[in-house]
Amino acid sequence: MSGPFLVAPSEGGRFVRRLSSVTATRESISLGPTVVAPPKHLMAPSAASEVAAAMEVARHEIESAATPGTPITPDESAVSSDYAYAFDIDGVLIRGGRPIPEAVEAMKMLNGDNEYGIKVPYIFVTNGGGKTEAERCLQLSQQLEIEVSPGQFICGHTPMREMADLYKTVLVVGGEGEKCRHVAEGYGFKDVVTPGDIIKDNQDTTPFRKLTDSEYAASRARVFSDIEIEAIFVFADSRDWASDTQIILDLLMSKNGRLGTRSETFDEGPPVFFSHNDVVWSASHDLTRIGMGALRVSLESMYQAITGKELKTTAFGKPQMGTFQFATRLLQQWRKDTHGIDAPPSTVYFVGDTPESDIRGTNEYNKTADNQWYSILVETGVFQEGTTPRFQPKATVNTVLDAVKHGMEREYRKALKASMQATGVITDE
Numbered sequence: 001m002s003g004p005f006l007v008a009p010s011e012g013g014r015f016v017r018r019l020s021s022v023t024a025t026r027e028s029i030s031l032g033p034t035v036v037a038p039p040k041h042l043m044a045p046s047a048a049s050e051v052a053a054a055m056e057v058a059r060h061e062i063e064s065a066a067t068p069g070t071p072i073t074p075d076e077s078a079v080s081s082d083y084a085y086a087f088d089i090d091g092v093l094i095r096g097g098r099p100i101p102e103a104v105e106a107m108k109m110l111n112g113d114n115e116y117g118i119k120v121p122y123i124f125v126t127n128g129g130g131k132t133e134a135e136r137c138l139q140l141s142q143q144l145e146i147e148v149s150p151g152q153f154i155c156g157h158t159p160m161r162e163m164a165d166l167y168k169t170v171l172v173v174g175g176e177g178e179k180c181r182h183v184a185e186g187y188g189f190k191d192v193v194t195p196g197d198i199i200k201d202n203q204d205t206t207p208f209r210k211l212t213d214s215e216y217a218a219s220r221a222r223v224f225s226d227i228e229i230e231a232i233f234v235f236a237d238s239r240d241w242a243s244d245t246q247i248i249l250d251l252l253m254s255k256n257g258r259l260g261t262r263s264e265t266f267d268e269g270p271p272v273f274f275s276h277n278d279v280v281w282s283a284s285h286d287l288t289r290i291g292m293g294a295l296r297v298s299l300e301s302m303y304q305a306i307t308g309k310e311l312k313t314t315a316f317g318k319p320q321m322g323t324f325q326f327a328t329r330l331l332q333q334w335r336k337d338t339h340g341i342d343a344p345p346s347t348v349y350f351v352g353d354t355p356e357s358d359i360r361g362t363n364e365y366n367k368t369a370d371n372q373w374y375s376i377l378v379e380t381g382v383f384q385e386g387t388t389p390r391f392q393p394k395a396t397v398n399t400v401l402d403a404v405k406h407g408m409e410r411e412y413r414k415a416l417k418a419s420m421q422a423t424g425v426i427t428d429e
């Protein structure tokens, strides 16, 4: 992350309060209110009593049945549900809007269709966005033939919800049509401006882009000479880099976020936040496509070329630690609400396709987390055969189904070993 500062405006509109982004992220993300509060009707049916009862039986069976010399058979009694999964989506479960064939089977396996007869809790942690969490979950439910609740889902812009109280007027960039404006308003942002609003107010802003009739109708009439835009949030991938870049640069070079002004010192503009930093991603094309991280790099270098100054930006999403802390809280709540387990899992298997975000983030988080975060790289996304990933996963497998099997088999072996040690069949090394 190249942006060490989170800059928040004071009441007078001058950008004076500077915090370390590490502190700010932890304060605003980790210690904030619970971010995802799924409506009851969107929650998956609770399997709490069923799973809790099965666990009790399993624990009892492990303790009583494993006498010295008695090999344990892989039935439902020999399994603990003391672990969980977290999945990246693009390149792992979905590619180009379609489920990866093995993904449906992998989900079934987690929901009990496995040789151990257990269900394993899981959540989804994607850097993608551009829709509300509820919308994205409905879509994912259909694609994967399971019920996905917003209570088990984090997307790139989810952590931005906790910044809604920090700023009054904000520019929200990216996504289709008005969707990201609605997402931001749903998060509690009080006054959300889009690039369309700015072009509607002054169409000379973007010489080569005219709003379509429907864009013009959807954009809001504002008088920007009277408005201070206090922060810029890139929620989802820009659909028009040239226009969006022009508008972001105008604001960054302005006096206190007032369009039409130019700062003489180029340090009076609003802060800019990106929902993630993935430079490339896996879409339906055979080769990777450029993403939001590429826009960030481009913006930073353009700012330097024009002003001679370094632009400090902030990105959320994986591999930022705040996102993993957030995932920990979500997983804990999800396990409690739906499985009746009121303790963190001892191991979380994180399955992703991007070494720079999924694997790097998981490995880094594992260094400080109280439990184990175990990274698994799948080869169905941005992975290129014959290359060595910059960040090494604990395991590399072909598909998400192999990743689920890998974790389950590893847990089975761990439980088996533990019970054999407990009963004296083997001793600690």
Ligand SMILES: [Mg+2]
Pocket: 088, 089, 090, 091, 092, 282, 352, 353, 354, 381
């Ligand atoms: Mg991915």
